[in-house]
Amino acid sequence: MESRFDSKKNLVYKARCRGSLCVLKWFRREEAADREFALLDRAHGLGLRVPRPLDLWPGRAILMEFIPGENLCDLINEEPSLQIGLRLAEWYAGFHKAFPSDDGVLLKGDSILRNFVWRGGSPWGVDFEESRPGKPAEDIGEIICSILTTDPMFTWEKLSLSRLLIDHYQRLAPLEGVEDALAWALRETARRRREPSLLARACLVEKMGLEGLAEDPS
Numbered sequence: 001m002e003s004r005f006d007s008k009k010n011l012v013y014k015a016r017c018r019g020s021l022c023v024l025k026w027f028r029r030e031e032a033a034d035r036e037f038a039l040l041d042r043a044h045g046l047g048l049r050v051p052r053p054l055d056l057w058p059g060r061a062i063l064m065e066f067i068p069g070e071n072l073c074d075l076i077n078e079e080p081s082l083q084i085g086l087r088l089a090e091w092y093a094g095f096h097k098a099f100p101s102d103d104g105v106l107l108k109g110d111s112i113l114r115n116f117v118w119r120g121g122s123p124w125g126v127d128f129e130e131s132r133p134g135k136p137a138e139d140i141g142e143i144i145c146s147i148l149t150t151d152p153m154f155t156w157e158k159l160s161l162s163r164l165l166i167d168h169y170q171r172l173a174p175l176e177g178v179e180d181a182l183a184w185a186l187r188e189t190a191r192r193r194r195e196p197s198l199l200a201r202a203c204l205v206e207k208m209g210l211e212g213l214a215e216d217p218s
């Protein structure tokens, strides 16, 4: 093993195997390994930007390609360029179009900045354990909540980037109810972090949409 990644749910290691770097992900939940391996296999086969899965230990662990690059959470908080909003919209539209479901799409799930690596000017998605059927707005509301509530929170640059992400996604695929989904994600984050100021932000989004966040709630 070379090192362990920061992760809350599972044990994730960078390792060297057959001369190249790869990632070993050891799951806490038994059924998750097989599901994540199968989804990576399908998504990688369709040419989506996800790691190539290499090996599966059923019910336990997967081995996958290591994606070199910068974690998107660090990058966006240092340099919130509008390019990131455009490329994220394209990543999600590509993923959602690849997996339509009965009444919506297959969501990425756990749509937070930490679950993307920025490589060669594009985001690469990792962590599909919480993938499930749903409406595209759930993924988009969650990633925008992650953008806005990581440090520094609610900056003008991040609001512009979020607006651009939504508009660009809507040029590529249908998206309804994203502001409700964002408000819901803000409430969840408020609850998890015990940070009531985020509840005020959720109310502003409900009343005025994303533009409501340009106001100071205090």
Ligand SMILES: Nc1ncnc2c1ncn2[C@@H]1O[C@H](COP(=O)(O)OP(=O)(O)O)[C@@H](O)[C@H]1O
Binding pocket: 005, 006, 007, 008, 009, 010, 011, 012, 023, 025, 051, 064, 065, 066, 067, 068, 071, 114, 115, 116, 117, 126, 127, 128, 129
């Ligand atoms: N294939 C990969 N290439 C590069 N980094 C990865 C890869 N898989 C995971 N990571 C890094 O490891 C972290 C934890 O992995 P993740 O699959 O998100 O585990 P968890 O389910 O515990 O959140 C990710 O946030 C990412 O930074």
Ligand SMILES: [Mg+2]
Binding pocket: 007, 110, 114, 115, 127
């Ligand atoms: Mg993760």
